[in-house]
Amino acid sequence: MLIVKKFGGTSVGDPDRIRNVARRCVEEYKKGNDVVVVLSAMGDTTDDLLELASKISSKPSKRELDMLMSTGEQVSVSLCAMAIMEMGYPAISLNAFQVAMHTTKVYGNARLRKIDRDRILTELDNKKIVLVTGFQGVNKYDDVTTLGRGGSDTTAVALAAALHADACEIYTDVDGVYTCDPRVVPNAKKLDEITYDEMLDLASLGAQVLHNRSVGMAKKYGVELVVRSSLTDAPGTVVKEDLTVEKRLVSGVAIDKSPARISLIGLKDVPGTAFNVFNVLGKKNIVVDIILQSIGRDGTKDISFTVDSKDLDEALKTLEEAKGKIGFEAITHEDNVAKVSIVGAGMMTDSGVASRMFEAIYNAGINIKMISTSEIRITVLVDEDEADRAARAVHDAFNAED
Numbered sequence: 001m002l003i004v005k006k007f008g009g010t011s012v013g014d015p016d017r018i019r020n021v022a023r024r025c026v027e028e029y030k031k032g033n034d035v036v037v038v039l040s041a042m043g044d045t046t047d048d049l050l051e052l053a054s055k056i057s058s059k060p061s062k063r064e065l066d067m068l069m070s071t072g073e074q075v076s077v078s079l080c081a082m083a084i085m086e087m088g089y090p091a092i093s094l095n096a097f098q099v100a101m102h103t104t105k106v107y108g109n110a111r112l113r114k115i116d117r118d119r120i121l122t123e124l125d126n127k128k129i130v131l132v133t134g135f136q137g138v139n140k141y142d143d144v145t146t147l148g149r150g151g152s153d154t155t156a157v158a159l160a161a162a163l164h165a166d167a168c169e170i171y172t173d174v175d176g177v178y179t180c181d182p183r184v185v186p187n188a189k190k191l192d193e194i195t196y197d198e199m200l201d202l203a204s205l206g207a208q209v210l211h212n213r214s215v216g217m218a219k220k221y222g223v224e225l226v227v228r229s230s231l232t233d234a235p236g237t238v239v240k241e242d243l244t245v246e247k248r249l250v251s252g253v254a255i256d257k258s259p260a261r262i263s264l265i266g267l268k269d270v271p272g273t274a275f276n277v278f279n280v281l282g283k284k285n286i287v288v289d290i291i292l293q294s295i296g297r298d299g300t301k302d303i304s305f306t307v308d309s310k311d312l313d314e315a316l317k318t319l320e321e322a323k324g325k326i327g328f329e330a331i332t333h334e335d336n337v338a339k340v341s342i343v344g345a346g347m348m349t350d351s352g353v354a355s356r357m358f359e360a361i362y363n364a365g366i367n368i369k370m371i372s373t374s375e376i377r378i379t380v381l382v383d384e385d386e387a388d389r390a391a392r393a394v395h396d397a398f399n400a401e402d
């Protein structure tokens with residue numbers, strides 16, 4: 001069997017942890033399996049490197065930032081290869097160049113295009129444990145690129161797909177995917193299984209266990225993932241297309257404190273208004289999330305929407321500049337809002353889920369500012385200070401029955 005194992009930053013945070021990872025890889029190898037290991041940078045290395053760059057330049061070149069950040073993963077793979085060799089087993093570390101991990105050209109947020117398998121297969125044939133740097137690739141200019149923060153998960157899934165691996169195991173500092181963040185909801189439970197679609201919603205909603213692009217890629221190529229702890233032997237959570245058990249109404253509650261709300265008041269109630277608003281924002285690459293438009297009254301209407309807090313200033317500035325073209329009376333905004341979402345493949349066929357969620361939030365005395373839904377998700381926008389409490393109330397409402 002060919003197994004791809006990925007270990008996150010905390011799992012390789014210090015020399016002892018690196019030895020622990022080495023030991024786990026050796027155990028797999030001793031079973032007679034081919035082992036490919038993807039590592040993140042040690043601990044907070046990537047943050048520290050970014051911090052270092054900010055001390056040199058207030059607006060560092062993106063190309064140079066990728067050169068800098070990609071060093072972190074090179075440190076962990078080489079150290080781990082040494083640790084495996086210390087234990088008496090053969091290992092080799094490879095960076096994105098040596099493997100030839102081709103990506104799109106954009107720095108800081110490149111996408112993997114094609115992975116050459118030859119070098120890895122040769123090293124596996126030579127009976128080596130192969131360690132590959134996560135999070136990075138090479139673009140058509142032969143420059144190093146990075147895949148976006150948390151991107152090592154995506155490296156692992158892409159490798160598993162390219163190598164037709166029999167298993168792709170994502171090791172982290174928690175023992176699987178939980179029904180909610182256990183730091184917020186102490187009685188959150190670990191899930192044995194979750195579907196790609198549920199995980200995609202939870203990942204992009206801020207569950208922070210897996211990079212969301214890695215889940216999209218796993219779904220596309222049918223790579224079954226296991227999320228498990230690097231420190232225990234607990235079985236973890238399997239992420240796959242369909243559950244073997246009956247679909248749960250609600251699999252998880254996610255909290256995302258990153259959004260900010262903007263409202264445009266007194267827009268003209270004529271065709272093209274929404275287009276104008278979102279066109280100017282789109283041109284600045286500002287991603288808009290929940291959108292709410294009021295019914296027109298006396299020839300005017302309001303549109304509210306959320307953006308990531310980090311884009312708030314630019315969005316406000318862009319809209320003010322386009323005020324003449326768009327035509328509105330006032331603009332309001334608030335930064336201290338959060339999204340609380342429930343996700344579950346089973347809610348597709350159940351009509352009472354939304355009202356149960358809203359009832360729980362009402363009973364907690366919390367006001368809902370905006371609502372958005374998809375087939376398997378309901379999201380509400382609440383005050384950021386109340387988000388954790390809202391999540392607990394909703395989590396309790398759906399778990400009381402299990």
Ligand code: ASP
Nearest residue numbers: 040046135149150151152
């Ligand atoms: N080291 C990179 C980061 O912190 C990639 C990763 O850990 O997945 O974002």
Ligand code: MG
Nearest residue numbers: 008150209211
């Ligand atoms: Mg991660």
